[in-house]
Amino acid sequence: xxxxxxxxxxxxxxxxxxxxxxxxxxxxxxxxxxxxxxxxxxxxxxxxxxxxxxxxxxxxxxxxxxxxxxxxxxxxxxxxxxxxxxxxxxxxxxxxxxxxxxxxxxxx
Amino acid sequence: xxxxxxxxxxxxxxxxxxxxxxxxxxxxxxxxxxxxxxxxxxxxxxxxxxxxxxxxxxxxxxxxxxxxxxxxxxxxxxxxxxxxxxxxxxxxxxxxxxxxxxxxxxxxxxxxxxxxxxxxxxxxxxxxxxxxxxxxxxxxxxxxxxxxxxxxxxxxxxxxxxxxxxxxxxxxxxxxxxxxxxxxxxxxxxxxxxxxxxxxxxxxxxxxxxxxxxxxxxxxxxxxxxxxxxxxxxxxxxxxxxxxxxxxxxxxxxxxxxxxxxxxxxxxxxxxxxxxxxxxxxxxxxxxxxxxxxxxxxxxxxxxxxxxxxxxxxxxxxxxxxxxxxxxxxxxxxxxxxxxxxxxxxxxxxxxxxxxxxxxxxxxxxxxxxxxxxxxxxxxxxxxxxxxxxxxxxxxxxxxxxxxxxxxxxxxxxxxxxxxxxxxxxxxxxxxxxxxxxxxxxxxxxxxxxxxxxxxxxxxxxxxxxxxxxxxxxxxxxxxxxxxxxxxxxxxxxxxxxxxxxxxxxxxxxxxxxxxxxxxxxxxxxxxxxxxxxxxxxxxxxxxxxxxxxxxxxxxxxxxxxxxxxxxxxxxxxxxxxxxxxxxxxxxxxxxxxxxxxxxxxxxxxxxxxxxxxxxxxxxxxxxxxxxxxxxxxxxxxxxxxxxx
Numbered sequence: 001x002x003x004x005x006x007x008x009x010x011x012x013x014x015x016x017x018x019x020x021x022x023x024x025x026x027x028x029x030x031x032x033x034x035x036x037x038x039x040x041x042x043x044x045x046x047x048x049x050x051x052x053x054x055x056x057x058x059x060x061x062x063x064x065x066x067x068x069x070x071x072x073x074x075x076x077x078x079x080x081x082x083x084x085x086x087x088x089x090x091x092x093x094x095x096x097x098x099x100x101x102x103x104x105x106x107x108x
Numbered sequence: 109x110x111x112x113x114x115x116x117x118x119x120x121x122x123x124x125x126x127x128x129x130x131x132x133x134x135x136x137x138x139x140x141x142x143x144x145x146x147x148x149x150x151x152x153x154x155x156x157x158x159x160x161x162x163x164x165x166x167x168x169x170x171x172x173x174x175x176x177x178x179x180x181x182x183x184x185x186x187x188x189x190x191x192x193x194x195x196x197x198x199x200x201x202x203x204x205x206x207x208x209x210x211x212x213x214x215x216x217x218x219x220x221x222x223x224x225x226x227x228x229x230x231x232x233x234x235x236x237x238x239x240x241x242x243x244x245x246x247x248x249x250x251x252x253x254x255x256x257x258x259x260x261x262x263x264x265x266x267x268x269x270x271x272x273x274x275x276x277x278x279x280x281x282x283x284x285x286x287x288x289x290x291x292x293x294x295x296x297x298x299x300x301x302x303x304x305x306x307x308x309x310x311x312x313x314x315x316x317x318x319x320x321x322x323x324x325x326x327x328x329x330x331x332x333x334x335x336x337x338x339x340x341x342x343x344x345x346x347x348x349x350x351x352x353x354x355x356x357x358x359x360x361x362x363x364x365x366x367x368x369x370x371x372x373x374x375x376x377x378x379x380x381x382x383x384x385x386x387x388x389x390x391x392x393x394x395x396x397x398x399x400x401x402x403x404x405x406x407x408x409x410x411x412x413x414x415x416x417x418x419x420x421x422x423x424x425x426x427x428x429x430x431x432x433x434x435x436x437x438x439x440x441x442x443x444x445x446x447x448x449x450x451x452x453x454x455x456x457x458x459x460x461x462x463x464x465x466x467x468x469x470x471x472x473x474x475x476x477x478x479x480x481x482x483x484x485x486x487x488x489x490x491x492x493x494x495x496x497x498x499x500x501x502x503x504x505x506x507x508x509x510x511x512x513x514x515x516x517x518x519x520x521x522x523x524x525x526x527x528x529x530x531x532x533x534x535x536x537x538x539x540x541x542x543x544x545x546x547x548x549x550x551x552x553x554x555x556x557x558x559x560x561x562x563x564x565x566x567x568x569x570x571x572x573x574x575x576x577x578x579x580x581x582x583x584x585x586x587x588x589x590x591x592x593x594x595x596x597x598x599x600x601x602x603x604x605x606x607x608x609x610x611x612x613x614x615x616x617x618x619x620x621x622x623x624x625x626x627x628x629x630x631x632x633x634x635x636x637x638x639x640x641x642x643x644x645x646x647x648x649x650x651x652x653x654x655x656x657x658x659x660x661x662x663x664x665x666x667x668x669x670x671x672x673x674x675x676x677x678x679x680x681x682x683x684x685x686x687x688x689x690x691x692x693x694x695x696x697x698x699x700x701x702x703x704x705x706x707x708x709x710x711x712x713x714x715x716x717x718x719x720x721x722x723x724x725x726x727x728x729x730x731x732x733x734x735x736x737x738x739x740x741x742x743x744x745x746x747x748x749x750x751x752x753x
Contacts (some may be wrong), residue, residue, distance in 0.1 A: 004171040009399030025321040
């Protein structure tokens, strides 16, 4: 699923974190989240994989974690959380972190 | 699974390419690792060992060394800062430039820690690196194109809209001395003339795709440490300001501390009415379309992509990034139009010229025009009046294409002044031949770091920021630097000790692949040498303490110094500020009347040399210093040329 993320700065740290979550190594090719360049408009596209593709893993929404790893490393946590919640709803999956507040840096 | 050759953190291989005969081979990273750290560390060792003293920057024998350090590609904060090193054309010595990058992660995932390029291709080429596949491809269709056109062409040809490249523009092709290498469209391996070295090899671009991974020795502990470090960075108030406006946020503070270049350093502040007009924060608020950030950055990016919907440059869409462009071109040339910043930044990026190598010669020329030293007969009819944006852009274009007077300015301000003569060299502000962006008056730690830098004028190899940072945690700064006056910018005392500390930190960052803006360099509450040593230890599996880092960094610095001694005539005189900074006091503001006292500068320099174990009279390293650092071989080399301290 492809989402628009206006606040994304394109750093792709989420891809590195996601790959570590899956494999214990930093291997962005295997990430479930992909950041794609937009030709116009604000921010970037965020793609979340519904199923395994080539070496990339399907997004499991980090369902068992307190907070998904991609959200944890993202500076724009609120918008990315909204995207993941929309993906969870679309996929019909329940996640434990749904009601977790998104902490600002000063609260970390 | 470890990287090649059983290494962790490192990919395990160094890719070597000879463009003269097309030979491609690899050597194990273990040949250099441990004794030297990553990108800039490997590079100086290779350059020192492989370049004879008679080699000059444009010769095929020169090496262009592209480094992606052991923390690049990991979750360490700011782990995207690549390095390019060579024998450089601006100073004639050690040239080392870093840039934020996506390419660095690709190089690591392709399986390499460094790419060492030597030789010269017979026709324009570009490198295509896709994991183990390394091809030297024809680039005649790219020659002459801007960096933006080159990126677009290679993305179209490869069918990969996410392809990342490093390329040179016409400035590098035309051997403009201050040509840079651009990563994608806007991030530069700026100073030192690396684009010129790349151009001299007929190498237009490097495209890299890697599908592999980066493995660390102790993943769980590494991730815990990385998390801790990221939280430290995120909690910093300065980091939040950096995220919102980047380095451009510093304008009011720079005005306060007299740290702005106005009319080629004639002023250290800009007129009050100009502050309001050009305030880049307003431009960002008005035109921002995206944040721009790079892998691992815990600040969340300091860049902004803007799109102009009105004004003289309507339709321009590009990244505006750094304060340096504002001070080194816009205020230096007294240009009031606020959107000029993005326009001139984009022009420099497209043409592949460093912003300092554009601003400094044009600023020198405008001052020469102001003083009647040059006129229209010198400038091919251009009227080089302060504040004329159109003339500034045209002059930069002529520099890049080496047209007429531009051909002289393409050599940088000090060489241009030597060509023109007429006592114009006083207005050419440089250190060791490197065009100066840094205001030296009023902040002695910043000034000492810039003047003693082995790469020539520069603030990323030892200069300190903290003495003018507002809201500095003074007590913490005292602990870190081991001095009792870290916030006293005009003090001479204590600065050598602070520079020594920052020389270690910056060398480790520039070698590990960490952006200085995620560290103590920006805010003393962000990550420091202890955190970097911990990350390096956990990544490589080699237990490394801060003291080990100190020794590794000093070994690296002394080899840079020895490299310069072999290739240049630098000595103590080259660690002094330019004459204007020594002779003219700050003209306006709270510091009006304050000037650098040469006698005090020299006393400070003596302390600095003593700390390093360098001879006071010459600045040359002493025999015992080199032996203590494990550089016994260098002793003989320097002895042979009579440059042992």
